[in-house]
Every structure is written in structure tokens, then in C-alpha cells.
Amino acid sequence: MATPIVPWIGGKRRLADHLIPRFPKHECYVEVFAGGAALYFLRPPAAVEVINDINGDLINLxxxxxxxxxxxxxxxxxxxxxxxxxxxxxxxxxxxxxxxxxxxxxxxxxxxxxxxxxxxxxxxxxxxxxxxxxxx
Structure with missing residues (x-):
């Protein structure tokens, strides 16, 4: 299993195998509260992808x-x-x-x-x- 770039409190990496199969089919994936972005990086790519977080240093990274x-x-x-x-x-x-x-x-x-x-x-x-x- 891939490791997020930065460790983040509340990360969902360990839940990915349970959560990702429950995602509906989609063409646009928006990660509103990215944090460590474990699900963003572990799921299959979408045609349109958006990553967002309140922490500017994290988004810059x-x-x-x-x-x-x-x-x-x-x-x-x-x-x-x-x-x-x-x-x-x-x-x-x-x-x-x-x-x-x-x-x-x-x-x-x-x-x-x-x-x-x-x-x-x-x-x-x-x-x-x-x-x-x-x-x-």
C-alpha cells in the first residue's frame, strides 16, 4: 500500500481498501479536505481531478x-x-x-x-x- 507524502492526522490510508470500492463511477474527483491525500493517490485516476485543502503549505507541496x-x-x-x-x-x-x-x-x-x-x-x-x- 502506498504511503502518503506527509503523515497527516485523520488519514484514511488504512481504510482505503474498504472505502475506494464504495466510490460511485465518476469522471470528476474532488478531494475537498486533502490532508495526506491517501485516497486521492490510491484510487483509480479520473478524467478531472481537484485537490484542495485550507493549508497553503500542503497544497504548495x-x-x-x-x-x-x-x-x-x-x-x-x-x-x-x-x-x-x-x-x-x-x-x-x-x-x-x-x-x-x-x-x-x-x-x-x-x-x-x-x-x-x-x-x-x-x-x-x-x-x-x-x-x-x-x-x-
């Missing part, structure tokens, strides 16, 4: 992977995983980066911190009232 995969992968050729690199990327303002750098930053942070994923979810859907535990 999907766009970069679709159009600039080689350059995206090149961002990690000499990448190190360390607390210092993590903090540096966390403090970097995404708007100061190119789309490819922004996607690489988002990918790195998503794969190296649980708290970041939960904070994004709760800030978007609970107005930021939730105080997530810091696991970083």
Missing part, C-alpha cells in the same frame, strides 16, 4: 511534487536531521522562500515533529484554543 519533483528531491541530497536544523527551518518565514524551498521546509518539519501537525489542525479548526503538547 503537492504542486511542487507534481511539477518540480527532481528539484524538490535535490533539496534533501545533503540534508541533515538535527535539532538545530529543525529550529532554523521552524523559524524561517515561509514567505521568504521559493515554492520549492517552502515545500522542502514543510516536508522536513512534517516528518520531524508531531506537535507541528497537531497544532496546524487545531489552530485551523478550533481557533487556536488547544494547547498541544510539545513533542519536538
Amino acid at each position: 503537492y504542486r511542487v511534487v507534481q511539477h518540480h519533483l527532481e528539484e524538490f528531491v535535490r533539496q534533501f541530497k545533503w540534508a541533515l536531521t538535527s535539532r538545530q536544523v529543525f529550529k532554523w527551518l521552524q523559524e524561517t518565514v515561509p514567505e521568504t522562500l521559493t515554492d520549492i524551498q517552502r515545500a522542502a521546509r514543510f516536508y522536513y518539519l512534517q516528518h520531524n515533529c508531531f506537535e507541528l501537525r497537531s497544532r496546524v489542525v487545531y489552530e485551523q479548526f478550533d481557533g487556536g484554543r488547544f494547547q498541544a503538547a510539545n513533542f519536538c
Whole structure:
């Protein structure tokens, strides 16, 4: 079974075998709340496909992977995983980066911190009232 590009709270990858056969025949598939987009990538392609999410960094990641995969992968050729690199990327303002750098930053942070994923979810859907535990 394929793994989503980024781990996402509420992902449906493990339910895909149960859900996808229940999809009606369609020519247009719209993933309104993409998240990890497991069902989007595991189902058969449709003539028209739309992927959407409230998280702009997530959509940017999907766009970069679709159009600039080689350059995206090149961002990690000499990448190190360390607390210092993590903090540096966390403090970097995404708007100061190119789309490819922004996607690489988002990918790195998503794969190296649980708290970041939960904070994004709760800030978007609970107005930021939730105080997530810091696991970083």
C-alpha cells in the first residue's frame, strides 16, 4: 500500500481498501479536505481531478511534487536531521522562500515533529484554543 507524502492526522490510508470500492463511477474527483491525500493517490485516476485543502503549505507541496519533483528531491541530497536544523527551518518565514524551498521546509518539519501537525489542525479548526503538547 502506498504511503502518503506527509503523515497527516485523520488519514484514511488504512481504510482505503474498504472505502475506494464504495466510490460511485465518476469522471470528476474532488478531494475537498486533502490532508495526506491517501485516497486521492490510491484510487483509480479520473478524467478531472481537484485537490484542495485550507493549508497553503500542503497544497504548495503537492504542486511542487507534481511539477518540480527532481528539484524538490535535490533539496534533501545533503540534508541533515538535527535539532538545530529543525529550529532554523521552524523559524524561517515561509514567505521568504521559493515554492520549492517552502515545500522542502514543510516536508522536513512534517516528518520531524508531531506537535507541528497537531497544532496546524487545531489552530485551523478550533481557533487556536488547544494547547498541544510539545513533542519536538
